[in-house]
Amino acid sequence: MIEADLAVVDAAELVTIPGPAPKIGPRLAEAGVVSRGCLAARDGLIVFVGDEREYRRQVHLARHGVEIDATGRTVLPGFVDPHTHLPFAGSRENEFVERLEGATYESIAARGGGILATVRATRQAGIDDLVRLGKGRLDIMLRHGTTTVEAKSGYGLRLEDELKQLRAVQRLHDIHPVDLVPTFLGAHVVPPEWGDDRAGYVREVAERMIPEVAREGLARYCDVFVERGAFTVEEAERILDAASRHGLGLRLHAEQRSAGGGARLAARLGAASADHLEHVTEEGIEALREAGTTAVLLPGASFFLREARDAPARRLIEAGVPVALATDCNPGTCPTEAMTAILPLACLRLGMRPAEAIAAATLNAAHALGLAASRGSLEVGKAADLQVVDVPNHLHLAYHFGVNHCRTVIKDGRVVVEDGSIRGRDGNEGGARPGTP
Numbered sequence: 280m281i282e283a284d285l286a287v288v289d290a291a292e293l294v295t296i297p298g299p300a301p302k303i304g305p306r307l308a309e310a311g312v313v314s315r316g317c318l319a320a321r322d323g324l325i326v327f328v329g330d331e332r333e334y335r336r337q338v339h340l341a342r343h344g345v346e347i348d349a350t351g352r353t354v355l356p357g358f359v360d361p362h363t364h365l366p367f368a369g370s371r372e373n374e375f376v377e378r379l380e381g382a383t384y385e386s387i388a389a390r391g392g393g394i395l396a397t398v399r400a401t402r403q404a405g406i407d408d409l410v411r412l413g414k415g416r417l418d419i420m421l422r423h424g425t426t427t428v429e430a431k432s433g434y435g436l437r438l439e440d441e442l443k444q445l446r447a448v449q450r451l452h453d454i455h456p457v458d459l460v461p462t463f464l465g466a467h468v469v470p471p472e473w474g475d476d477r478a479g480y481v482r483e484v485a486e487r488m489i490p491e492v493a494r495e496g497l498a499r500y501c502d503v504f505v506e507r508g509a510f511t512v513e514e515a516e517r518i519l520d521a522a523s524r525h526g527l528g529l530r531l532h533a534e535q536r537s538a539g540g541g542a543r544l545a546a547r548l549g550a551a552s553a554d555h556l557e558h559v560t561e562e563g564i565e566a567l568r569e570a571g572t573t574a575v576l577l578p579g580a581s582f583f584l585r586e587a588r589d590a591p592a593r594r595l596i597e598a599g600v601p602v603a604l605a606t607d608c609n610p611g612t613c614p615t616e617a618m619t620a621i622l623p624l625a626c627l628r629l630g631m632r633p634a635e636a637i638a639a640a641t642l643n644a645a646h647a648l649g650l651a652a653s654r655g656s657l658e659v660g661k662a663a664d665l666q667v668v669d670v671p672n673h674l675h676l677a678y679h680f681g682v683n684h685c686r687t688v689i690k691d692g693r694v695v696v697e698d699g700s701i702r703g704r705d706g707n708e709g710g711a712r713p714g715t716p
């Protein structure tokens with residue numbers, strides 16, 4: 280018999296998202312659905328996946344073990360969100376209304392709004408504020424089924440404030456059930472105090488900030504926003520070279536508002552991901568495929584900016600590029616914490632199928648963060664990170680939109696969300712109940 284301390288039984292659909300990772304081409308649509316599916320875990324790791332009959336024959340649940348009845352429900356891996364700007368202060372609903380009245384994202388940025396508005400708010404915030412705000416967002420993420428989150432700095436734009444953001448992320452990782460993967464984004468835009476001295480700021484990022492971030496072990500990745508009004512390919516390369524030399528993995532904001540060669544740069548440097556890609560060219564797609572760089576698509580951002588153009592997801596999938604999905608959670612271009620908001624957009628705007636979107640939001644997203652060996656799918660030996668969702672099949676995750684169907688979340692084999700609410704945790708750092716930020 281297989282000994283277990285946790286079991287989820289009798290799911291209408293157990294959606295396993297079988298590896299190997301990354302899932303490429305037609306394999307992205309293979310969800311690995313088990314009807315009347317059961318899963319068992321011991322000490323935080325999955326020890327059994329199969330149907331009801333095999334479960335009854337093979338698994339012995341410990342006397343104090345927990346059995347969760349998933350009758351009529353769908354069980355899938357916890358979402359992995361591989362692109363967020365989590366530790367920010369303030370909000371930009373005023374800009375949202377301005378854009379509805381005809382202003383553009385660029386015109387708002389040109390008068391010191393946009394990213395710089397959030398930089399001002401984040402510089403003013405203390406680390407405790409960032410932790411409190413981040414915790415509120417992570418609580419929402421967890422209640423919507425997300426169990427692992429990448430979190431970027433990039434609203435500090437000077438050493439002390441970038442470090443403050445990354446230290447907040449480190450503290451959040453320590454106190455919250457959601458696992459965080461920190462990314463240094465000092466090169467988000469050139470902050471105003473550097474005026475025209477772009478080269479000076481690039482040097483500051485490469486020669487002062489990156490070494491300090493690396494010395495303190497505060498980031499696993501370095502990201503650069505390659506765009507008109509942000510950084511050129513040459514500037515990005517200088518910064519990412521320094522990041523590589525300091526042992527950081529690489530990611531890029533690439534081809535979001537214009538085709539600028541960011542995808543080719545990501546491929547050439549062996550980046551883990553190139554993100555956005557609304558304007559990626561055929562050459563860029565070919566370069567990503569060859570390098571095996573994951574395309575992290577952010578349909579929430581193009582939707583929220585009312586862009587005419589979305590990332591060419593079907594073309595990327597066809598070409599054999601690994602495709603992942605993320606929220607881009609940030610106050611300017613996608614103020615949502617919920618991967619469940621992204622799945623319908625991936626289908627309706629990018630033409631992905633529900634099964635593809637789910638795989639892109641779980642296993643391929645874990646792959647984009649270098650975590651696919653332990654996260655992102657329901658397979659024996661991997662961490663028991665999963666969610667029980669009150670829908671009869673996986674299609675409903677994209678189809679029945681705008682509602683949180685997630686009832687139970689399990690992280691590393693422990694129930695952290697029960698009946699849709701976060702459970703108190705060991706010690707006094709418990710996940711907050713809804714309504715207590």
Ligand code: NIG
Binds near residue numbers: 397504580609
């Ligand atoms: O991913 N593209 C650059 N950075 C963010 C936007 C940040 C903001 O507007 O505050 C993004 O869309």
Ligand code: FE
Binds near residue numbers: 532607
């Ligand atoms: Fe972003």
